[in-house]
Amino acid sequence: MYDDTHEQATPPASPTRDVEAVESSIVGFLRERVESAGAAGVVVAMSGGLDSTMTATLAVEALGADRVLGLALPCHKTDATAATEAGVVADHLGIEFHRVQLRPLLHQFEQHVVPALTPEDDSGPTPTPDRALEHAIARLRMTCVYYAANRTNRLVAGTANRSELLLGYVTKYGDAGADLFPIGELYKTEVRALADHLGLPDPIIEKAPTAGLHPGRTDADELGASYDIVDSLLYRVVEEGEPAGVAADAVEIEASTARRLVSMCAETAHKRRLPPIAPVAERNRQPTADE
Secondary structure, three states: OOOOOOOOOOOOOOOOOOHHHHHHHHHHHHHHHHHHHOOOEEEEEOOOOHHHHHHHHHHHHHHOHHHEEEEEOOOOHHHHHHHHHHHHHHHHHOOEEEEOOOHHHHHHHHHHHHHHHOOOOOOOOOOOHHHHHHHHHHHHHHHHHHHHHHHHOEEEEOOOOHHHHHHOOOOOOOOOOOOEOOOOOOOHHHHHHHHHHHOOOHHHHHOOOOOOOOOOOOHHHHHOOOHHHHHHHHHHHHHOOOOHHHHHHHHOOOHHHHHHHHHHHHHOHHHHOOOOOOOOOOOOOOOOOOO
């Protein structure tokens, strides 16, 4: 879909995959899920970054441009550039696209909700006010995405990759809330390799990854390492079962940083699971489609 040329992307953390097979698998997955749900298509929250561009591109390949809706949901002044870049991507893909400014909604939230729900003693081990507000912004965005999906009979296509999901580097019921994750099995470096295969433009592939919740803060700033290093570490520990210390030496990362990243995987496991349901006798069997 893109004709830009690009030097070979950083190899994925895992053994080299057949990118054409990966592309075909994801495209088939999107078609099957949308068809089985009886949905009209998908909605993608777009930031102009690699993951959302990749998700929208694969959705168009699978479903056609007329079945993909792109949304840009800027909340800060610094989001303006990202929203503009998302619009350029949407125009290139030929999909319907809407930009909705969330700053007024956030202002009302800060004026009415935050004061009412801020604990009197705000010095405990709970998340900082800024961090709690960042999660609230992610959930406001997902509320808008699901509203659009509900109004147009579409599914929400999440844009998280495997690196983010393993680390829990997503907001529960925010960007972690979706009906499907087309690139959720791909490490960030594998997403780059697929982007190179599909010919996505250089600026998108090379753009510094950011969650878009804190102006000027990149993923590398928060994680303490680039995805090239993070993915290599995670692959060795998660996929190959290496001890964190051994993997840290192999990828040349400080042992303390490696331990912290591996701990993130364990501590955020709840983000990758459905909420637990208290068991009641004779009530733990799931109904089938025929019942």
